[in-house]
Amino acid sequence: MTTSEGLDRLSALRGTLERSSTAERVADVxxxxxxxxxxxxxxxxxxEAIGSALGVSRNTLREAFRLLGHERLLVHEFNRGVFVAxxxxxxxxxxxxxxxxxxxxxxRAAGGADPEAVARVGAAVQEAEDAAARADWWAVxxxxxxxxxxxAGLAGSPRTDEAVRRLLAELRLVFHVMAAPEEFHVPYVALxxxxxxxxxxxxxxAAAERLAAYFxxxxxxxxxxxxxxxxxxxx
Amino acid sequence: MTTSEGLDRLSALRGTLERSSTAERVADVxxxxxxxxxxxxxxxxxxEAIGSALGVSRNTLREAFRLLGHERLLVHEFNRGVFVAxxxxxxxxxxxxxxxxxxxxxxRAAGGADPEAVARVGAAVQEAEDAAARADWWAVxxxxxxxxxxxAGLAGSPRTDEAVRRLLAELRLVFHVMAAPEEFHVPYVALxxxxxxxxxxxxxxAAAERLAAYFxxxxxxxxxxxxxxxxxxxx
DNA sequence: ATCAGAGAATTGTTCAACAATCCTCATGTC
DNA sequence: GACATGAGGATTGTTGAACAATTCTCTGAT
Numbered sequence: 001m002t003t004s005e006g007l008d009r010l011s012a013l014r015g016t017l018e019r020s021s022t023a024e025r026v027a028d029v030x031x032x033x034x035x036x037x038x039x040x041x042x043x044x045x046x047x048e049a050i051g052s053a054l055g056v057s058r059n060t061l062r063e064a065f066r067l068l069g070h071e072r073l074l075v076h077e078f079n080r081g082v083f084v085a086x087x088x089x090x091x092x093x094x095x096x097x098x099x100x101x102x103x104x105x106x107x108r109a110a111g112g113a114d115p116e117a118v119a120r121v122g123a124a125v126q127e128a129e130d131a132a133a134r135a136d137w138w139a140v141x142x143x144x145x146x147x148x149x150x151x152a153g154l155a156g157s158p159r160t161d162e163a164v165r166r167l168l169a170e171l172r173l174v175f176h177v178m179a180a181p182e183e184f185h186v187p188y189v190a191l192x193x194x195x196x197x198x199x200x201x202x203x204x205x206a207a208a209e210r211l212a213a214y215f216x217x218x219x220x221x222x223x224x225x226x227x228x229x230x231x232x233x234x235x
Numbered sequence: 236m237t238t239s240e241g242l243d244r245l246s247a248l249r250g251t252l253e254r255s256s257t258a259e260r261v262a263d264v265x266x267x268x269x270x271x272x273x274x275x276x277x278x279x280x281x282x283e284a285i286g287s288a289l290g291v292s293r294n295t296l297r298e299a300f301r302l303l304g305h306e307r308l309l310v311h312e313f314n315r316g317v318f319v320a321x322x323x324x325x326x327x328x329x330x331x332x333x334x335x336x337x338x339x340x341x342x343r344a345a346g347g348a349d350p351e352a353v354a355r356v357g358a359a360v361q362e363a364e365d366a367a368a369r370a371d372w373w374a375v376x377x378x379x380x381x382x383x384x385x386x387a388g389l390a391g392s393p394r395t396d397e398a399v400r401r402l403l404a405e406l407r408l409v410f411h412v413m414a415a416p417e418e419f420h421v422p423y424v425a426l427x428x429x430x431x432x433x434x435x436x437x438x439x440x441a442a443a444e445r446l447a448a449y450f451x452x453x454x455x456x457x458x459x460x461x462x463x464x465x466x467x468x469x470x
Numbered sequence: 471a472t473c474a475g476a477g478a479a480t481t482g483t484t485c486a487a488c489a490a491t492c493c494t495c496a497t498g499t500c
Numbered sequence: 501g502a503c504a505t506g507a508g509g510a511t512t513g514t515t516g517a518a519c520a521a522t523t524c525t526c527t528g529a530t
Contacts, residue, residue, distance in 0.1 A: 473530080480523070483520080487516090488514090
């Protein structure tokens with residue numbers, strides 16, 4: 001059966017070389033910019049300015065805007081243009097409400113999870129610890145995102161994966177309201193390690209409790225940051 | 236405070252008159268066609284044919300295709316065109332996995348839910364019972380969708396609402412693999428009534444158990460229908 | 471200071487064109 | 501007869517320009 005095995009190995013690589021449209025590549029660039037905080041929340045994105053800067057036509061750029069609009073990173077106002085999303089306090093509580101539902105369900109279903117999926121959780125924990133050792137706070141944040149993406153992956157559910165990916169991207173926008181967003185994730189690295197070890201021991205319910213505690217703490221911290229920011233600059 | 240109250244009332248109506256783009260209206264038309272089964276799963280949608288039929292340009296039509304692609308009703312293959320999504324058996328289990336996570340979480344959070352949200356659940360139950368009395372099976376299916384949308388609404392979460400709306404639209408596609416999709420929902424009308432009454436009595440945990448039982452039964456029924464269909468027409 | 475309105479700037483949509491890619495089918499080979 | 505190989509046609513991907521519709525800005529009048 002060497003032929004079949006070889007084909008399987010090839011088809012596993014298929015995603016690597018999947019051609020993407022210009023609009024998708026433009027969306028990738030803009031997404032990275034928005035997530036990195038290079039564009040301020042609420043800022044308007046001019047079609048002509050960005051189109052000429054990136055060397056794509058308005059039509060193509062508008063397709064990219066639509067893509068990011070569906071990820072809630074940009075908001076499209078009819079006849080007014082597209083703006084970088086400006087998350088509110090309510091968005092934070094909503095994001096955490098959905099994260100709780102999806103990630104906890106994924107973690108609780110981890111009993112019959114693929115060992116590779118569990119390994120990815122461990123890899124993300126290690127990645128965060130390494131980044132913390134280098135004092136690379138941005139990388140710690142990225143690793144923390146990978147951790148939660150890996151937790152969601154325990155469900156083995158494509159739709160859960162995609163939904164959580166979108167939620168986490170949106171969350172990175174939220175972090176920019178914090179005074180020191182870089183350090184937000186640092187205290188949670190140890191907790192992630194703890195969750196992973198419990199998961200590996202098969203104590204999924206205990207792991208879920210720790211994860212729920214993380215959600216509560218992180219949400220409260222973000223909401224407080226919002227209340228502080230809004231007191232300084234009311235709407 | 237009459238001014239403030241008046242403004243509140245107006246802003247509640249804002250959604251009604253929100254202008255929509257041509258692409259969105261085109262997407263509405265196509266969505267209705269796909270959901271109603273007017274286009275077979277796997278069928279290719281030609282840009283020129285549909286564009287000229289609807290009297291819109293290719294660019295606008297492509298925007299509409301993108302919208303429906305994000306709802307997973309259409310799949311876009313690069314350089315090949317867009318096709319009506321063709322759900323598989325795995326899609327069914329994945330859809331129910333995510334529905335379980337979101338709808339059960341919403342129902343369990345119904346303790347502090349808005350009384351209006353609870354009332355909408357009751358209204359959907361009534362709608363289904365009325366349709367069943369008329370033997371209007373398609374309307375029963377629609378009412379069942381409204382029921383689950385209303386259950387999701389108990390969370391008071393915009394993101395949950397949107398996610399469930401997408402899942403349910405996708406599910407309507409799945410129903411078309413059944414031999415008699417019209418009658419699928421009928422047995423569940425009574426169960427929906429039971430869930431609603433438990434919810435109204437505040438026995439949310441008992442209601443959640445019934446809802447979980449519904450998911451199990453409906454998922455199994457659909458998976459079996461798939462296995463039967465695939466035996467007749469293997470991939 | 472507020473309001474109205476003219477003009478500029480921007481978005482919404484269409485059209486036409488061309489490049490890139492895929493599909494079909496006839497042809498030739500084994 | 502089964503299968504590979506191209507040639508040609510059809511379809512999608514992307515661009516640029518054009519015009520309509522809407523919003524924004526700034527001036528001037530009250």
